[in-house]
Amino acid sequence: xxxxxxxxxxxxxxxxxxxxxxxxxxxxxxxxxxxxxxxxxxxxxxxxxxxxxxxxxxxxxxxxxxxxxxxxxxxxxxxxxxxxxxxxxxxxxxxxxxxxxxxxxxxxxxxxxxxxxxxxxxxxxxxxxxxxxxxxxxxxxxxxxxxxxxxxxxxxxxxxxxxxxxxxxxxxxxxxxxxxxxxxxxxxxxxxxxxxxxxxxxxxxxxxxxxxxxxxxxxxxxxxxxxxxxxxxxxxxxxxxxxxxxxxxxx
Amino acid sequence: xxxxxxxxxxxxxxxxxxxxxxxxxxxxxxxxxxxxxxxxxxxxxxxxxxxxxxxxxxxxxxxxxxxx
Numbered sequence: 486x487x488x489x490x491x492x493x494x495x496x497x498x499x500x501x502x503x504x505x506x507x508x509x510x511x512x513x514x515x516x517x518x519x520x521x522x523x524x525x526x527x528x529x530x531x532x533x534x535x536x537x538x539x540x541x542x543x544x545x546x547x548x549x550x551x552x553x554x555x556x557x558x559x560x561x562x563x564x565x566x567x568x569x570x571x572x573x574x575x576x577x578x579x580x581x582x583x584x585x586x587x588x589x590x591x592x593x594x595x596x597x598x599x600x601x602x603x604x605x606x607x608x609x610x611x612x613x614x615x616x617x618x619x620x621x622x623x624x625x626x627x628x629x630x631x632x633x634x635x636x637x638x639x640x641x642x643x644x645x646x647x648x649x650x651x652x653x654x655x656x657x658x659x660x661x662x663x664x665x666x667x668x669x670x671x672x673x674x675x676x677x678x679x680x681x682x683x684x685x686x687x688x689x690x691x692x693x694x695x696x697x698x699x700x701x702x703x704x705x706x707x708x709x710x711x712x713x714x715x716x717x718x719x720x721x722x723x724x725x726x727x728x729x730x731x732x733x734x735x736x
Numbered sequence: 737x738x739x740x741x742x743x744x745x746x747x748x749x750x751x752x753x754x755x756x757x758x759x760x761x762x763x764x765x766x767x768x769x770x771x772x773x774x775x776x777x778x779x780x781x782x783x784x785x786x787x788x789x790x791x792x793x794x795x796x797x798x799x800x801x802x803x804x
Contacts, residue, residue, distance in 0.1 A: 486739060490789040490802040501797055505774065506750030510796030666756060666790045699750075706750040 493517040495526045495546050502540055506706020508663045508696040509537060512605055513544055515669070516576065519677040520547060523684060529572040530564055532557040534586075536578035537611040555586025558593035561600040572683055574601040579620040580610040583645050587619075590649070590691075597654040597688040601679045604645065607696040608717060615701030619643045622720055627701070642720065646693045650726035656688035658727040662695035664713040668723070675725075687730055695721055738787025740779055743799040747776035753791035753800065759784040762791060 492498065495517035503509045520526045529547035533539060535554035542549035552560040557575035565573040582590050582604050593600065609627055610616040616629040620642050624633040634642075646660045657679060661672035672694055679690035695717055697709035704712060725731075747770060754762045754777060765778040779785070787804035 486803040488801065489738075489787060489804045490792040490800070492798045492801070496798060500746050500772070503796065505748035505796075506752055507796055510798060511794065514798050666793050669793050706752050707755045710752070 493521045495520040495529075497544050497546050499544060501544065503537065504700040506697075506699045506709065507537070507611075508607075508694075508710075509605065511663045511669060512576075512603065512672070512694050512696065513541065515663075515673045515676050516574070516603060517545060518673060519680045520545075522677060523680055525572045525680065525684065528570065529574065530568070532560050532564075532573070532575040534575065534577040534581040535612075536581045538576055538578060538605065539612065541576050555581050555584065556589055557581070557586065558589040558598070558600065558602065561602075562593055562596070562598045565598060565600050569599075572601070572680065574603065574680070574683075576603045577605065578611065579604070579606045579608065579645075580613075580618050583619045583643055587643075590645070591652070594649045594658075594689050594691065595652050595654040597656065599683055599686055599688050600690075601683050602689075602691040603676065603679075604691055604693045605696045606645070606693055606721065607698040608642070609698050609701050611698050611701055615698070620645075620721075622716060625716075644721060646691070646721075646726045649691060654689060655691065655727055656729050657682050657690040657725075658693075659691075659725045660693040660695065660721060660723050662713060662718060662723055664695070664697065664710040664718075671723075682730075693721075695723070737783070738785045739803040740782075740785065740791070741801040741803070742777065742779075744776045744778075745771040746797050746799045747774060748772065748797060749774035749776055750796065751777070752794045752796065753777050756790045756794045758788065758790060759786060761785045 699709040
């Protein structure tokens with residue numbers, strides 16, 4: 486009998502601290518699989534965010550560093566410029582990347598830093614107990630929007646991928662989801678390509694992964710993944726928003 | 737026929753493997769409890785399993801090994 490599926494070796498054999506059914510575990514595995522398949526685990530340096538994935542440095546077997554809240558792209562810029570031969574990636578949530586870290590993200594993209602960003606968007610602040618995030622959907626109930634997000638008062642949710650794709654800088658911007666097997670497979674391809682781009686020195690690659698937060702959404706894991714399909718994906722459509730190399734080849 | 741191995745002590749009983757299995761081979765074993773205090777997922781219909789690894793693909797805790 487041949488093994489057709491096993492834990493990637495870049496993912497440590499530890500129990501994850503995430504809630505039951507949290508797709509962070511799936512996304513961790515996809516990143517670890519990409520590191521394994523490209524054979525870059527030995528020279529990869531990951532940057533953990535502040536948020537639910539704050540302890541991601543324990544789970545990846547490559548070198549990891551923790552950054553201040555939202556500053557992961559700035560830390561990644563420093564590491565990549567000092568050690569251009571290493572593969573540098575950040576793993577950030579929406580409260581980290583799209584709120585406090587928006588400036589660092591936008592400027593890292595504008596400078597076309599040769600780094601890879603995995604952006605996990607679950608439309609809520611998970612670790613702090615389910616507050617409204619910049620990506621919370623209109624009308625979505627959270628701890629700090631008990632009557633649903635009022636766009637007149639709180640503004641509209643930010644579509645980070647579309648926004649960054651308007652910049653000249655970035656090489657690759659895509660949005661994927663992990664709510665079913667097909668989407669997980671596509672997410673894996675996108676994450677691998679984002680790392681491949683960096684290996685080839687092409688520049689800034691960001692993969693936005695639409696995730697779920699069953700605990701803070703008040704749903705079962707299965708319901709949460711269905712809610713991603715019915716409510717989140719219409720507002721955050723999947724797709725490749727920028728792929729400079731592919732666009733050049735097409736010309 | 738495929739063989740699935742579960743690291744039962746790491747299972748959090750979220751049920752994503754159960755809901756994604758196209759053949760209905762898996763179930764949450766509500767009669768038992770693991771080290772973490774969750775009722776783990778178990779194989780209930782091994783003969784039907786086709787080894788598609790959908791369960792392992794969706795498992796957030798990466799506890800399933802699939803052999804075929």
